[in-house]
Amino acid sequence: MTKYETVIGLEIHIQLKTKSKMFCRCDNFSVKAEPNTNICPVCLGMPGTLPKANKKAIEWLYLLGIALNGKIRDGFQFERKNYYYPDLPKAYQITSSTDKPVDGGFLELEIDRETRKVELDHIHLEEDAGKLVHGGDDYSLVDLNRAGTPLIELVTKPDIRSPKEAKTFVQRLRAIVRYLGISYANMEEGNLRCDANISLRKAGGKLGEKVEIKNLNSFKMLERALEYEEKRQSEILELNKKIIQETRGWDDAKGKTLPQRLKEETQDYRYFPEPDLPPILVGKTEKNGEFLIGEIKNKLPELPAEKEKRFEKEYGLSRADAKILTAEIEIARFFEQTVGAIEETDKSAEEMRRYAKKAANWILTELFYKMKEKDEDITKIKIIPFHLASLIDLIESGQISGKIAKEIFNEMYETGKEPENIIKEKGLEQITGLEELEKIIKEVISNNPKSVEDYKKGKEAALGYLVGQVMKETKGKANPQAVNEILKQKLV
Amino acid sequence: MKLNELDIVQAAEGLKKGEFSSVDLTQVCLEVIKKLNPEINAFITITEDLALNQAKESDARRKMGNSRGILDGIPVAIKDNIAVKDYPTTAASKILENYITVEDAFVIKKLKEAGAVILGKTNLDEFACGGSTETSYFETTKNPIDHSRVPGGSSGGSAAAVAADMCIYAIGSDTGGSIRQPASYCGIVGLKPTYGAVSRNGLFAMASSLDQIGPLTKTVEDAFIVLKELAKYDEKDSTSNKKGEETIQKIVDLKGVKGLKVGILKQGKVANVQAGIKNDLEKAVQKLKAAGAQVTELNLPILDYALAVYYILMPVEVSSNLGRYDGIKYGYSVALLRDATEGQASSKETVARNLEEVYFKTRAEGFGDEVKRRIMLGAYASSAGYFDQYYLKAQKVRAIIKKEIDDAFKKFDCLLLPTTPTTAFKISEKTKDPIMMYLEDIFTVPANIAGIPGISVPFGKEGNLPFGIQVLGPEFGEEKLLNVAKALEEADG
Structure with missing residues (x-):
């Protein structure tokens, strides 16, 4: 050849x-x-x-x-x-x-x-x-x-x-x-x-x-x-x-x-x-033609190449991510609508970029994975950008864990329901009650003396194990950061 | 005077005064049609039920004081290449023999709105291809003045119907003279408006860049009245021009020719024009001068090319416009013959074995010789390798003709020519020699090539055969043209 x-x-x-x-x-x-x-x-x-x-x-x-x-x-x-x-x-x-x-x-x-x-x-x-x-x-x-x-x-x-x-x-x-x-x-x-x-x-x-x-x-x-x-x-x-x-x-x-x-x-x-x-x-004017090129030019929307550059600049996305997100107008639109929904919640520019990256990640990984798995087109899916934004907000504000979030996302993809409703229906609310959480943590500490000892000896990994155990007990409904904090306090 | 012999103005007056009803008028016309049509053959279809219903409705309106104007209740004949809904429109072709029209033509809508009474569909040369009505699949129309002669064409049925008083007025179409030439042969008025003044929607196209619908009437005043009804802008015809409606609706009445500059074209005086016509042209000049017009001679040699240009451009458009009659969707089809003969051991030549044969045989059998001749001419003149030297060159010459004519109208208000070089010829006299037939269009074709209006006014006679004088006006200059025509009409006799 x-x-x-x-x-x-x-x-x-x-x-x-x-x-x-x-x-x-x-x-x-x-x-x-x-x-x-x-x-x-x-x-x-x-x-x-x-x-x-x-x-x-x-x-x-x-x-x-x-x-x-x-x-x-x-x-x-x-x-x-x-x-x-x-x-x-x-x-x-x-x-x-x-x-x-x-x-x-x-x-x-x-x-x-x-x-x-x-x-x-x-x-x-x-x-x-x-x-x-x-x-x-x-x-x-x-x-x-x-x-x-x-x-x-x-x-x-x-x-x-x-x-x-x-x-x-x-x-x-x-x-x-x-x-x-x-x-x-x-x-x-x-x-x-x-x-x-x-x-x-x-x-x-x-x-x-x-x-x-x-x-x-x-x-x-x-x-x-x-x-x-x-x-x-x-x-x-x-x-x-x-x-x-x-x-x-x-x-x-x-x-x-x-x-x-x-x-x-x-x-x-x-x-x-x-x-x-x-x-x-x-x-150029109505005198010499019915179709005015200047006017038509004004109707030209942002095209993929320009959008890609803007995504890089405005949201701090990588070039590769920006390229994939802008390859199809519907995907770019989904992304921007997600970010737009988050924007309404009055965030700083820096926070915005962080959120935008999260949105990009959700779309490029979870959403794309699901679409591929189900062989579905973005125009056909049930999940809407506004709901994805809510989901990201719930994670960022520490109300749900990443693991729960994935579970909720799957449900959102299948049903098109709002994340809040899914949480309520499935009882996935985060255990934020300190009392309840402390009770569970106490139990975990007493049930895992070896790990407690290891941690006290300086083995950082043991803490991770204990956090995992708490999460397991709470079926993932605890905020991992909070668990971390409380465990550290208790183990001093 | 019999009711059918009235012109529009007279008929409208009688209806207004209650001297007779629209039903009376319509019935008289229908009786005359039934009596004369077997001999004259002016009508292909008589729409008696439609006419009587429209007449009754018109009378009812009049009774209620809701009459719609001058044309309300007045019977009209329509050339059978113009669509009248729910009735056959055949274009005088076998290929459309059983075609029932799905929509009214724009002009028919306007006439119906004006309260017109439609008597029927008149004979024509097949798809308007011809100048004698002899190419009609439904046989020729006879000239009411001399039954051994043609009425002219292609609107021969419309012209004969008006001349024989089978109707009060008629509608025709003019691609190269098809209104004016039969008007001349039959001794009536025929007007081709400026291209774009009247919508072509619903006119079964012959040559789209040349076709124009217009009236055939008993007087110039009538032609003006009908023109006003027809000249309305149609947004669904992209070649319809708002200027037509604007200029024509503004005309209030015909004021005469005082001060108008009229140019008499040299072409009208050449050798092959009948002596009587030449003489009367001179008389016309004198009469116009007497009426106050300035008349001078004008030489426009470029007009000599108009006929050649016409017989290249027109067939190209014909060959394309008539492509749709292919036996697939409507009209005559050999494919239907196959279905009809299925199961029988028929090996009729007409039965098609494949798609190609459906096309070939349908068109071979469905079209007459003149239509086929033009399809072939047109296909040739637009085929690869010949397109530049025929079609393109003809387009260039057309542009020059248009420019020179437009320039002439900077100096003249109207131009004068005979409508035809001869009076009506004998039936079958020219059918064997198409070129002789084509030469009859020599004075009428320039108006179509340039898109300008033209009118034929009856002026003189050779023996008992009438002929018209043609007035050409500038683009959208219908007012001037009608004024000159009126002056000629008054001078007639």
Whole structure:
């Protein structure tokens, strides 16, 4: 493999989660809808209907363009891509792939502690087609719920050098898209779709024949398919054979890419400007354009890279922790909401940072562990940031021990209940009554003469053992620090 | 005078005075339609129940003192490429023979709001592709003045219906002259408004950047009345222009031509224009001068390219707009034939064995020759390798034509041209030679290319065959155009 350099380019389709479709007012959310229920004469391509462009979708296109450092052109003209397929009601797709609204751009990745800048070719906006559901041998069913969903297509330059880099690129892009709040960007659900072009060349040589891979429905499939293809192509080249330029589909069960049977002839899409839609104009003031880039820029939220830096600075988190916490907007949000809930309790800056670190630890260890164990997504879990903050507060104020806290946390994760309620229900209140605690400690001292002696001889570890015994007797409900103090006093 | 022979102003007056009811008026029109349509073939569908209901409602409103204005209760015929809900809209094509319309066109909504009585859907060239109504799947319409001749097209059914007094007025669409040319051939008024003045929502698109809906009427005043009803901004049509509504609703009445500068285009005087038309054009100039207009000659050689540009851009849009008629969702489909013949040992050629055959056979059987010709022309002119030299070049020339026309309107208020080089030709005279047919559009096409308004006013006759003179106005200059048209109308005869 070392002999060859891998060259990968990606074409990524991102379904936008606008309220309505790209060119009609149909509900754009039809994941759970019955087939052919989110439709209207416009997206059905009935005769006499006209498209009306969704401004939000255009604004979001530019938002992504700005976030990815692309060059925003003065405007663009929607165009028609003409072809026949049952899922394409008008027999043309309205797109902007030749009159590109956003040129170039790049996305910075960090892989193995090295920063890589992947160059983009362009970003454009189009409408999605419907879906075919293949029935028996002699028929297929058409579902047009998806027809007309706004779709951003992002095309990279052949600038990606490894399957891992490709996967990281898509992951990072997904994070940004979610930060922008413009798409659910879920590969498994098809609202983030990716085709990959891959070729091999001798280091520095001219580009080899490329193979397009389709049917990549998860990050894992993307990486595996590219790794497979990298190997397949290098083996062919090793034998001095030629790579056939073709489209191959990833067969996940077989772990192979297989040639897709496509028509020999290349399609002529006969692109031409969409006469039903006037040009989209971008300007600095309302006089020279409907879309004002300055205003759209102002809507740009904090992106992962900036958030990561702020987390480091503001909360004193390590870079690694900040990176993980900011990789997904939902996790970053969970963290900040937890810290925010603690903040309400009027802490000093230094205390705040300490709390923030605790919150980070809970999320990165316990919460992540649970999510992984249950194979759950942060958007699906029952536990809420405010409750995690309460839990941290209970520990910090010495009302519960760390051990009890974990027990409570597990219960919180399972049920979504407040920690206070769990404590009450399970009788996990800390034994703060000095009298009761002293009684137990007395018993422990009298039951463990050897350890008492050891401690008095100077063996510090013996104290730990005694504390443990007290905790055991109290079923963990004692405050370990208090136990420590009292024991020391009694043993002097 | 029979009720069906009235124009809008007269009919409205009679309704107002209670001389007759809308039901009376509607019934007379329906009777005439039933009597003449078997011969003239102006209507594809007669919507008798709709018309009578609307007429009754109109009469009831009038009784209650809630009449909605001048068009309330007045019968209209609608070109059958404009959607009228719950009734067939066929676009005169086999492919939509049994298509029932799901929504009213924007203009139909406006007409219904105004209380219009819809008599039926009129014949046209298939998908408005033609200039004689001969390409209709439902057979040609005959010119009411001479049944051996075409009424023109594509709005031939609408023009014939008005000329034969089967209705009080009609609605048509004009992509390259489809309102003005049949108006000229049938001796009535036909107006194509500025592109964007009237919403295209619900018009079964032929060429989206050229199509415009407009009225065919018995008088210029009527055309003005209907225009006011149609020219409303439609936010659902992105090419609908607020300026249309603003400028047209502001027009109060037609004041004459005093002081208006009218340019007479040299193209109208060339050799292939019928002598009678040329002579009458000269008469028109004299009459306009007498009415107080300044008329001077103008040479705009760029207009000679308009027809060539049109026959590249229009087919490209046609080929794309007609793609949706593919036998999958609605309309004629050979796939349905397969289902119908399933189980039978049928090996009919029309039965499709796969998806590709559904497309090919549905379209081969569903479309007529002229539509297919334009689809092929358009596919060719927009295909990879030819796009630049045809489509793109034509777009560039279109921009130049538009600019030169706009510039001309800096010096002139209106321009004058014959509507057509000839009077109505014989049925089948030009069907074998499409180019001859296309040449009939030579004077009407520039208005569509430039997006400006144009009106044909009946002016003279060659023998018994009428012809119109065309007035072109600047973008949203409908007021000036109507004033000149009115002056020509008054000068007629």
